[in-house]
Amino acid sequence: xxxxxxxxxxxxxxxxxxxxxxxxxxxxxxxxxxxxxxxxxxxxxxxxxxxxxxxxxxxxxxxxxxxxxxxxxxxxxxxxxxxxxxxxxxxxxxxxxxxxxxxxxxxxxxxxxxxxxxxxxxxxxxxxxxxxxxxxxxxxxxxxxxxxxxxxxxxxxxxxxxxxxxxxxxxxxxxxxxxxxxxxxxx
Amino acid sequence: xxxxxxxxxxxxxxxxxxxxxxxxxxxxxxxxxxxxxxxxxxxxxxxxxxxxxxxxxxxxxxxxxxxxxxxxxxxxxxxxxxxxxxxxxxxxxxxxxxxxxxxxxxxxxxxxxxxxxxxxxxxxxxxxxxxxxxxxxxxxxxxxxxxxxxxxxxxxxxxxxxxxxxxxxxxxxxxxxxxxxxxxxxxxxxxxxxxxxxx
Numbered sequence: 001x002x003x004x005x006x007x008x009x010x011x012x013x014x015x016x017x018x019x020x021x022x023x024x025x026x027x028x029x030x031x032x033x034x035x036x037x038x039x040x041x042x043x044x045x046x047x048x049x050x051x052x053x054x055x056x057x058x059x060x061x062x063x064x065x066x067x068x069x070x071x072x073x074x075x076x077x078x079x080x081x082x083x084x085x086x087x088x089x090x091x092x093x094x095x096x097x098x099x100x101x102x103x104x105x106x107x108x109x110x111x112x113x114x115x116x117x118x119x120x121x122x123x124x125x126x127x128x129x130x131x132x133x134x135x136x137x138x139x140x141x142x143x144x145x146x147x148x149x150x151x152x153x154x155x156x157x158x159x160x161x162x163x164x165x166x167x168x169x170x171x172x173x174x175x176x177x178x179x180x181x182x183x184x185x186x187x
Numbered sequence: 188x189x190x191x192x193x194x195x196x197x198x199x200x201x202x203x204x205x206x207x208x209x210x211x212x213x214x215x216x217x218x219x220x221x222x223x224x225x226x227x228x229x230x231x232x233x234x235x236x237x238x239x240x241x242x243x244x245x246x247x248x249x250x251x252x253x254x255x256x257x258x259x260x261x262x263x264x265x266x267x268x269x270x271x272x273x274x275x276x277x278x279x280x281x282x283x284x285x286x287x288x289x290x291x292x293x294x295x296x297x298x299x300x301x302x303x304x305x306x307x308x309x310x311x312x313x314x315x316x317x318x319x320x321x322x323x324x325x326x327x328x329x330x331x332x333x334x335x336x337x338x339x340x341x342x343x344x345x346x347x348x349x350x351x352x353x354x355x356x357x358x359x360x361x362x363x364x365x366x367x368x369x370x371x372x373x374x375x376x377x378x379x380x381x382x383x384x385x386x
Contacts, residue, residue: 012253019249027244041244041251048252049259119239137201138236144203163197170228 004064008055015055019048022065025140026072032135033076035124043079047072062149069140070150073132080128122169130165133158189215192222200233266361 003021006014026047031040050071058067123131132151136142144155151158195212198204204212216223295302326335 015256016249016253019252023248024241024243027248028242031242041248044244044248045252045255049256052256053259119235134236138239139241144201159194159198159201159203162201163194166197166200166229166232167193169232170225173228173232 001060001064004055004058007052015052018051018064022048022068025065026068028139029069029072029132029135030076032120032123032139033073033128033131034079035120039079043072043076047075050075063146066146066149069136070152073136073150077128077132122172125172126165126168130161130168133161134165137162189219189222192219193225196222196226196229200229262361269361 003014003017007018023044027040027044030043030047031037034040034043047068051068054071058064123134126134133147136147136150142150144158147153147158148155153161192212192215195204195208199209199212212226216226323335
């Protein structure tokens with residue numbers, strides 16, 4: 001909050017610290033929503049630019065993380081709506097890297113890459129309205145209430161969307177088709 | 188598959204169910220093989236999602252955001268200057284026009300003879316224009332309309348292209364058309380919320 005107050009007074013360094021603190025969650029949400037590293041980078045940057053220009057509108061009674069993720073999710077949803085057919089494919093080699101997870105052999109690395117692509121494909125097939133609560137639930141470990149605050153919905157609506165997201169994902173997969181990584185213990 | 192229990196499965200997986208609800212679900216799963224299979228599948232999916240890593244942006248993200256904010260501020264400053272300049276220019280033109288009108292009226296009242304001369308010169312010019320229109324009409328009537336149309340179309344097309352190029356340069360300058368983040372050798376542009384992808 002100190003950084004926030006300093007940033008509001010025009011302290012660029014303080015704002016940079018806020019960016020550093022929230023870059024992971026914002027980028028992750030953008031990537032999972034848009035499925036493309038270049039767009040995710042742009043969406044994440046735009047989120048922080050909007051955050052910067054709207055600093056004075058932030059209400060302290062709301063969690064800062066909820067506010068930032070709210071900006072990011074709304075921007076990503078708008079972007080998905082406006083998305084037109086691409087004429088030329090962009091280089092989709094991800095700029096993102098997963099958090100370091102210790103030493104891994106090359107075979108395991110390949111399996112993880114494939115698993116990540118399959119997972120992203122599965123998530124990308126969901127409607128944007130179902131995708132957001134799923135991402136916030138699994139990657140940000142937020143409660144129904146927190147997700148509701150971010151999306152501007154009721155708790156019941158969030159519960160319903162998560163349920164539908166699971167139904168859709170279950171319909172597109174079968175137990176046996178999920179990669180071995182699924183046997184790893186849950187976070 | 189019982190809809191009520193799949194909803195309960197979702198709540199249990201989200202760790203938002205009460206102890207009683209969780210117990211109720213597990214009791215049902217012991218007697219319903221279909222729901223039990225669904226539960227196994229959903230749990231596998233849940234663990235699959237939970238095991239996925241949190242992605243981070245490429246190195247230097249904070250610096251890139253700072254640069255972008257600076258660019259937006261400069262763009263906003265330029266827009267303010269352009270806006271002020273346009274307003275000033277428009278105001279200046281209006282003042283000049285009104286001044287010109289006032290001066291003309293004053294001059295006309297004080298120089299009636301000269302006004303008559305100007306009026307007759309204007310009438311002469313008008314008759315010249317009328318002659319031009321009659322000439323064009325005779326060309327069209329003589330079957331040269333196709334060449335004329337092609338010629339006019341060609342010049343109009345060139346003018347339209349020049350105007351589009353000018354508009355593109357102006358929009359870029361004003362920041363309404365801006366490049367998005369680059370990836371490799373590709374460039375992406377956005378126009379005020381629309382995306383035009385190019386390479």
